[in-house]
Amino acid sequence: xxxxxxxxxxxxxxxxxxxxxxxxxxxxxxxxxxxxxxxxxxxxxxxxxxxxxxxxxxxxxxxxxxxxxxxxxxxxxxxxxxxxxxxxxxxxxxxxxxxxxxxxxxxxxxxxxxxxxxxxxxxxxxxxxxxxxxxxxxxxxxxxxxxxxxxxxxxxxxxxxxxxxxxxxxxxxxxxxxxxxxxxxxxxxxxxxxxxxxxxxxxxxxxxxxxxxxxxxxxxxxxxxxxxxxxxxxxxxxxxxxxxxxxxxxxxxxxxxxxxxxxxxxxxx
Amino acid sequence: xxxxxxxxxxxxxxxxxxxxxxxxxxxxxxxxxxxxxxxxxxxxxxxxxxxxxxxxxxxxxxxxxxxxxxxxxxxxxxxxxxxxxxxxxxxxxxxxxxxxxxxxxxxxxxxxxxxxxxxxxxxxxxxxxxxxxxxxxxxxxxxxxxxxxxxxxxxxxxxxxxxxxxxxxxxxxxxxxxxxxxxxxxxxxxxxxxxxxxxxxxxxxxxxxxxxxxxxxxxxxxxxxxxxxxxxxxxxxxxxxxxxxxxxxxxxxxxxxxxxxxxxxxxxxxxxxxxxxxxxxxxxxxxxxxxxxxxxxxxxxxxxxxxxxxxxxx
Numbered sequence: 001x002x003x004x005x006x007x008x009x010x011x012x013x014x015x016x017x018x019x020x021x022x023x024x025x026x027x028x029x030x031x032x033x034x035x036x037x038x039x040x041x042x043x044x045x046x047x048x049x050x051x052x053x054x055x056x057x058x059x060x061x062x063x064x065x066x067x068x069x070x071x072x073x074x075x076x077x078x079x080x081x082x083x084x085x086x087x088x089x090x091x092x093x094x095x096x097x098x099x100x101x102x103x104x105x106x107x108x109x110x111x112x113x114x115x116x117x118x119x120x121x122x123x124x125x126x127x128x129x130x131x132x133x134x135x136x137x138x139x140x141x142x143x144x145x146x147x148x149x150x151x152x153x154x155x156x157x158x159x160x161x162x163x164x165x166x167x168x169x170x171x172x173x174x175x176x177x178x179x180x181x182x183x184x185x186x187x188x189x190x191x192x193x194x195x196x197x198x199x200x201x202x203x204x205x206x207x208x209x210x211x212x213x214x215x216x217x218x219x220x221x222x223x224x225x226x227x228x229x230x231x232x233x234x235x236x237x238x239x240x241x242x243x244x245x246x247x248x249x250x251x252x253x254x255x256x257x258x259x260x261x262x263x264x265x266x267x268x269x
Numbered sequence: 270x271x272x273x274x275x276x277x278x279x280x281x282x283x284x285x286x287x288x289x290x291x292x293x294x295x296x297x298x299x300x301x302x303x304x305x306x307x308x309x310x311x312x313x314x315x316x317x318x319x320x321x322x323x324x325x326x327x328x329x330x331x332x333x334x335x336x337x338x339x340x341x342x343x344x345x346x347x348x349x350x351x352x353x354x355x356x357x358x359x360x361x362x363x364x365x366x367x368x369x370x371x372x373x374x375x376x377x378x379x380x381x382x383x384x385x386x387x388x389x390x391x392x393x394x395x396x397x398x399x400x401x402x403x404x405x406x407x408x409x410x411x412x413x414x415x416x417x418x419x420x421x422x423x424x425x426x427x428x429x430x431x432x433x434x435x436x437x438x439x440x441x442x443x444x445x446x447x448x449x450x451x452x453x454x455x456x457x458x459x460x461x462x463x464x465x466x467x468x469x470x471x472x473x474x475x476x477x478x479x480x481x482x483x484x485x486x487x488x489x490x491x492x493x494x495x496x497x498x499x500x501x502x503x504x505x506x507x508x509x510x511x512x513x514x515x516x517x518x519x520x521x522x523x524x525x526x527x528x529x530x531x532x533x534x535x536x537x538x539x540x541x542x543x544x545x546x547x548x549x550x551x552x553x554x555x556x557x558x559x560x561x562x563x564x565x566x567x568x569x570x571x572x573x574x575x576x577x578x579x580x581x582x583x
Contacts, residue, residue, distance in 0.1 A: 060351050110561045114520035115554055119295045121549040122542050123306075151426050195410075202412050203524050207539060222415055226528070229418060240415035248410035 005256025011249025015242070019065040028056035030063050031214050037161070037230040045074050049234045057235065060216040061149060061242050063104045067128065067217040068246065071210070072197030076135065076190050079139020084186065087147025088178060092170040105141035113138035113200050117209045128217070131210035135200045139193050146189045150182035156166070184261040191254035195247045220245050273573055281566045288340070288558045293334050296551040302326070307350055307545045323348070324548065337551075346552040347422055351544045356552045359537060362558075365534035366436055370449055371522045374456035375511070381461040383500075386468030393473060401465065408462025413521050417455035417528040424451060434529040452529045456521050460514060467510045471503035478502075503577055512568030516561045 028046075034054035042049045048057035090101040111119075117134035124130060151174070154160055163173050204210035205219030213220070218239040225236035302308040304320040317486065321327055324347070325336060340346060346356035389401035394482035431451050437444045476499050484494040523535030530536070534553055541549035 092497065103283075106565075107284060107291070108566070109287050110284060110516075110558050112293075112520040112557075112561065114515040114523060115557050118538060118542065118550065119292065119357055119554055122545075122547060123300050124294060141305075199410075199412055203414060203520075206414050207527055219412075222412075222418065226418060229422055233422060236415075236418050236422070239420070243412050243415065244407070244410045247412075248407060251410060265305060 002256055004252045004261065005260065008249045008254075008256055011245050012253050013249075015065045015069060015246040015249065018062045019069045021057075022062035022066050026056075026062050028059045029043025030055055030059050030216050036173060039228065039235065041232070041234055048238050049232070051221070051223060052228055052232075057221075057238055058220060061218070063216040064218040064239065066248070067205075067211050067215060068074050068198050068201050068243075071128060071132050071135065071201040072194050074198045075139055075194050075200075077133035078132070078136025079193060080145045080186065080190065083143025083145075084147045084179075085121040087144040087149075087248070088151055090144065090148045091151030091178070092174050098148075101144060105144050107208065108137060108141045111138070114203065114209075117204050121209045125253040126209050126212060128205075128211040128215065131201055131204045134209075135197050135205065138200075142187070142193060143189065146153050146185055147182060150185045151178045152180055152265040184258075187261065188254055188258040191250055191257060195250035195254065198243065198247055198250070270573065272490045274487060274570065277566060277569050281562060284562050285559065288562065289555060290334070292551060292555055292558065296386055296547050296554075297337075300328065300547070303547050307547055309545070310425035323523075324350075331521070341552075347548045349543070349546055349549050351546045351549075352473065354376065356549055359536070359549065360552060360556060363532065363537045365439065366531060366533065367522055367526070370452055370456070370526070370531070370533060371518055373449055373453040374518060374522070375515075377453055377457035378464055379511075380461035380467060381457065385461070385465040386472060387495065387500070389465065389469040390472035390476065390499075391492060398506065399467075401469070405462035405466050408459050409466075411459055413455050413459050414524050414528050416458060417525055420451045420455055421528070422456065426567060434531070436529075436531045436533075448529075448531070452522075452525050452531060455528070456518065456525050460518060460521075463514065464507060464510060468503060468507050471506040472499050475499040475502045505572065508568060508571055508575070512564055512571075515564040519560060 034050075034053070037046075037050050037054035038052050040046055040050040040054075046056050046058065048061065051057055051060070086101045086105075090098040113134045115138050117131060120130045120134055152179070160173060160177060163177055168176070199211055201217070202219035202222070205217040206223045208220075208223070211217035211220055221239040222236060225232075225239065229236045273561075281560060302317070302321070304317050304324055304326055305312065308317055308320060325333065328336070344357050346360065348354070349356050349359055352359060385401055385405075389398045392398050414554055421433050424431045432448050433451075434448075436448050439445050472495065476495070481494050481498055487492070489497070522533065523538065525531075526533045526535035527539065534557070538548050538553045540546075541553070
């Protein structure tokens, strides 16, 4: 295994394990306030110190990992679930269907996920669900484009022609022959969008458009830490490091997977 | 080229119309009665009626949409419900801060990325290349608002070289630029990391082309060929990324303004959300989306100018 892939898998794995473990166990209760313990620096009792309410930062990081990963994962699911069929349709039906899907994609591209989140929040109020929807909508055209590009090149190949001659319909060919052959592309793009989703969730929660209290999220931990950064820098350092490590891990994992899954995709980097 | 520009212009107008419909639908149709929504649950019926009247909500939806569009075109964005001033004035004042911030960040990221990308490409496979690739991988993973907080901690609170936040206004340009230094660095660095990587791979690809071998055979040194011939051709993918990254830069600027308490568009829109000032939200979102669509259009034109082959394609 290449070192990049190994480091990536390790970093992303740590975040995933922390998130899963937090479902059944955290070292402290993240909702319990202990003002007398506030802003403690890292120690044997609190490995990552405590925040301004005396909550254990390590425990909050674990639950924050769950929030980040869940939001990003569902957003990737929305993007894939809607984007891949649209891309397949565009590739299978050149002409109006292709034109319509691609113009629709261009339109969504004009709305950065932050702007979508702003629109949704202005009308429905902030929540983690709205963050998922905003990031998910932004993912749709990304997957549609990757799928369309991959599928278009496959439609010209002989075995697809053979399947057509054999009487298979376009929809059936898309599902039976196109999707398995672009799965690698989709996995790699999925990893990239997953890491972008974690960054986006952190940004949205930081400005108050994402996860709401008391649900811990890395972005909101940073927002709350901002006013205390001189008093207790550790409160601002650890959530940031958690984001960097997870995103870095996923990016390395994506690069490594691309090289491992499909040597043809290997680019000069 | 003229035909290409006209075709692109038409698609620009179509995109703007479609985007405006989406924004209008979300802000003015989904909440039901925007006036009631803005005033909250306990508003007296006659207050709501008065606001409906002043917002021009007492006409049919298509007429409202047409009025809103016409207002946008003529620069009349309506009156802010909370500030009681024309939204256009509010937006203009904020743009004078947000645009220079985004522009400064774009300039900085290009100034950092070009030499770094050149260095990595010219020392490919050796330690400067590995250092650049490692550093940029890290740069991409760092959330810009967290990086901004670290910058404040170091440069403003610890060493006290630069202001930690706020914006003194443009009456003293030197102080104003000083206030924008840390925010634009925070915005620029992750951007520069992406650009440098794209430039590096584009350069490596062009360096393998025949015309570079010809240039070398003519007697140009490796770095001369790199700067005079490869760099120019490698700018096309860089231009793509610059255009695509603009929307991230804009979104980033909105978030970064919150770290530094800079009264730009970002602060305006978040205040408007908390105060349920839908007219301001609607206008600012339309301006942001307009900016993204315009930049995409300009990038398309820039391609066509750089690479004539693209003019004949859709």
